[in-house]
Amino acid sequence: xxxxxxxxxxxxxxxxxxxxxxxxxxxxxxxxxxxxxxxxxxxxxxxxxxxxxxxxxxxxxxxxxxxxxxxxxxxxxxxxxxxxxxxxxxxxxxxxxxxxxxxxxxxxxxxxxxxxxxxxxxxxxxxxxxxxxxxxxxxxxxxxxxxxxxxxxxxxxxxxxxxxxxxxxxxxxxxxxxxxxxxxxxxxxxxxxxxxxxxxxxxxxxxxxxxxxxxxxxxxxxxxxxxxxxxxxxxxxxxxxxxxxx
Amino acid sequence: xxxxxxxxxxxxxxxxxxxxxxxxxxxxxxxxxxxxxxxxxxxxxxxxxxxxxxxxxxxxxxxxxxxxxxxxxxxxxxxxxxxxxxxxxxxxxxxxxxxxxxxxxxxxxxxxxxxxxxxxxxxxxxxxxxxxxxxxxxxxxxxxxxxxxxxxxxxxxxxxxxxxxxxxxxxxxxxxxxxxxxxxxxxxxxxxxxxxxxxxxxxxxxxxxxxxxxxxxxxxxxxxxxxxxxxxxxxxxxxxxxxxxx
DNA sequence: CCAAGGCTACTGGTATACTAGTGTTTCCGC
DNA sequence: GCGGAAACACTAGTATACCAGTAGCCTTGG
Numbered sequence: 001x002x003x004x005x006x007x008x009x010x011x012x013x014x015x016x017x018x019x020x021x022x023x024x025x026x027x028x029x030x031x032x033x034x035x036x037x038x039x040x041x042x043x044x045x046x047x048x049x050x051x052x053x054x055x056x057x058x059x060x061x062x063x064x065x066x067x068x069x070x071x072x073x074x075x076x077x078x079x080x081x082x083x084x085x086x087x088x089x090x091x092x093x094x095x096x097x098x099x100x101x102x103x104x105x106x107x108x109x110x111x112x113x114x115x116x117x118x119x120x121x122x123x124x125x126x127x128x129x130x131x132x133x134x135x136x137x138x139x140x141x142x143x144x145x146x147x148x149x150x151x152x153x154x155x156x157x158x159x160x161x162x163x164x165x166x167x168x169x170x171x172x173x174x175x176x177x178x179x180x181x182x183x184x185x186x187x188x189x190x191x192x193x194x195x196x197x198x199x200x201x202x203x204x205x206x207x208x209x210x211x212x213x214x215x216x217x218x219x220x221x222x223x224x225x226x227x228x229x230x231x232x233x234x235x236x237x238x239x240x241x242x243x244x245x246x
Numbered sequence: 247x248x249x250x251x252x253x254x255x256x257x258x259x260x261x262x263x264x265x266x267x268x269x270x271x272x273x274x275x276x277x278x279x280x281x282x283x284x285x286x287x288x289x290x291x292x293x294x295x296x297x298x299x300x301x302x303x304x305x306x307x308x309x310x311x312x313x314x315x316x317x318x319x320x321x322x323x324x325x326x327x328x329x330x331x332x333x334x335x336x337x338x339x340x341x342x343x344x345x346x347x348x349x350x351x352x353x354x355x356x357x358x359x360x361x362x363x364x365x366x367x368x369x370x371x372x373x374x375x376x377x378x379x380x381x382x383x384x385x386x387x388x389x390x391x392x393x394x395x396x397x398x399x400x401x402x403x404x405x406x407x408x409x410x411x412x413x414x415x416x417x418x419x420x421x422x423x424x425x426x427x428x429x430x431x432x433x434x435x436x437x438x439x440x441x442x443x444x445x446x447x448x449x450x451x452x453x454x455x456x457x458x459x460x461x462x463x464x465x466x467x468x469x470x471x472x473x474x475x476x477x478x479x480x481x482x483x484x485x486x487x488x489x490x491x492x
Numbered sequence: 493c494c495a496a497g498g499c500t501a502c503t504g505g506t507a508t509a510c511t512a513g514t515g516t517t518t519c520c521g522c
Numbered sequence: 523g524c525g526g527a528a529a530c531a532c533t534a535g536t537a538t539a540c541c542a543g544t545a546g547c548c549t550t551g552g
Contacts, residue, residue, distance in 0.1 A: 027330070027505075053534065063507040068534085069318060076322060078410065084273070085513040085533055100408040103361075104354055111353035162346040164324070168414050273535075299504065309537040314504080331503055331543040 022060050029066035032056070033073050040079050040090055041177045047092040051080060077171045093179060099225070101172040106221045108169060109153065110214040112160040113201055117210040121159050123202055129155060130198065137191035145191040146181070152198060180224050194220070268306050275312035278302070279319050286325050286336055287423045293338040297326060323417045339425060345471070347418040352467045354415060355399065356460040358406040359447055363456040367405050369448055375401060376444065383437035391437040392427070398444060426470050440466070 022031050036056070039045040057067045071088055074080045078097070082088045116123075129152045136145035150170075157166040197220040204213035268277050282302070285291040303313045317334055320326045324343070328334045362369075375398045382391035396416075403412040443466040450459035 024506095029505080052532085054532085064534095065506050065508090069315075069505095071534095072315060072318065073322060076319060082534075083514095084535070086515075087533055096407065097410065100410055103357065103406075103408050104411050104414065107353045107357035108350055110357075111349065115349075160349075161342065162349050164343065164346055164418070165350050168350065168418070172410070172414070270536095275535080298502085300502085310504090311536050311538090315535095317504095328504075329544090330505070332545080333503055 022062055024062070027066075028062050029069040032060060032062070032067050033070035035060075036070055036074060037079065037174070040074070041174055042181055043178060045090050047090050047178075049090045051088045051090065053088070077174060079174055091175075094175070097175050098179065101176045102221060102225055104172050105169050105176075106218050108162075108165050109156070109221060110217050112156055112162065112165070113205055113213040113217045114210045115160045116156065117205045117208055117213045120208060121205065123159070123206060125159070126152065126155055126202065130195070130202075133191075133195045133198065137195045140188060140191055142181075142191050145194070146177075149194060149198075176224055194223075197223070268308055270308070273312075274308050275315040278306060278308070278313050279316035281306075282316055282320060283325065283420070286320070287420055288427055289424060291336050293336050293424075295336045297334045297336065299334070323420060325420055337421075340421070343421050344425065347422045348467060348471055350418050351415050351422075352464050354408075354411050355402070355467060356463050358402055358408065358411070359451055359459040359463045360456045361406045362402065363451045363454050363459045366454060367451065369405070369452060371405070372398065372401055372448065376441070376448075379437075379441045379444065383441045386434060386437055388427075388437050391440070392423075395440060395444075422470055440469075443469070 022028055022035075036045065036051070045051070051071065053064050053067050053071060056071075057064045060067070071080060071082065075082045075088075079091055080088050081091050129148055132148045133145060133152065136142075136148060153169070154163075154166040157163055157169075197216065201213055201216045201220060204210075204216055268274055268281075282291070282297070291297070297317065299310050299313050299317060302317075303310045306313070317326060317328065321328045321334075325337055326334050327337050375394055378394045379391060379398065382388075382394060399415070400409075400412040403409055403415075443462065447459055447462045447466060450456075450462055
């Protein structure tokens, strides 16, 4: 019996890459990167999934070259592990890395809000973002809230004059989101709670209370850890010994 | 008259790539990456220098493929700017980015030393690193001190359980080092001063004084800004209009 | 003399071919 | 039936060839 399709080791590639249409008139590599990254974060490509350059290229109807570029970027973020001459797999969920991401994010974002509070930044530009968050939270639409949440934190970094810092955070946050999206989307009211935490942080900034702003931001960021460990763990991963994850 | 070699626009490639020997028996792409990154940071490839994939490949006697991979990594760090169908140039010195790097680094490393102080970490493993720093500082050998300094800060992050955070910092720090190496190497006694600052930070950690540790680390990191702006600016950059830096 | 437009040489992006290395599978000897 | 070795299938890494797009140069028409 021939070896099964690598992707089929964990899932059906036809469904995972169903809407994976690549626009060949635009740069291909970034599109492949975004597609793979999205599917890793939302667990359509679960930890341990084998990603073959050749098969991905075939499924996307492109050559291996842009696929390789995309995978290299994912590897530099730590989202996939490339083992030369062996294969590429989606990185396993790592609690240490999760804690590290929260630590780093808290450190940067606490410094950001402290800076904003101490310099008396103008927060009026954030109003539309907050309104969008509230609407999404009202419907408990976490996926929509997630997008506006990202924009909110990115805007805070921009206001503090450190726009690139958000890029750094994102590369670490991806590891968190892989668990968060699985956890939070099923927790009723989490969006509204996060929205209220955002408001509390902004209130402290507006009042110039740097210590309070920092403390509230820290609590907000750490809240992702309170839902309890690696419960987003995929049981399939352990059941399939064909996976070559160390 | 034919167009001059692109590298010659700013410098002599024969000297810049003099010792650039690639070991083809090992993975090539990382070697090219390290080589280019080192030369960008130590200003042998100054801001605005044009990096041609084809010419780099020729000078290193390899194909364009690993060179492309290396340049893509540099681009993701922001050390080079790739403009499709136009060219790749070493990113200009950007004071905003410098300040941002210091801000981010301070945020993370202050949180690291605070955590170490609060948890009462064992610092004995750092002794050899400090000894090496002292030896380099005694001879005012900043390049050697620089390496041990990197290892020291990386070790602190490792002790705090956030080893990947140092990787993040490095990607931002590269922008700082491009200026720091030009500045510090000519400042007598800076190495010894940095060594003493390290000692002061460790003393505070050992004493469990989190606030003091954080404050001293912040001062240590901010010291790079005190030598005054973008004085590492290369006048050649402005004199050569062939450069296509926006 | 000057301006406008085509020409040319170069760029990075993509596709394809080939290589060295690895893990599995299968088949042969016991 | 079992153990081991060799062949196989697949991997990522590298080399090469081709492509579309850009920008400066040079010719040409005014």
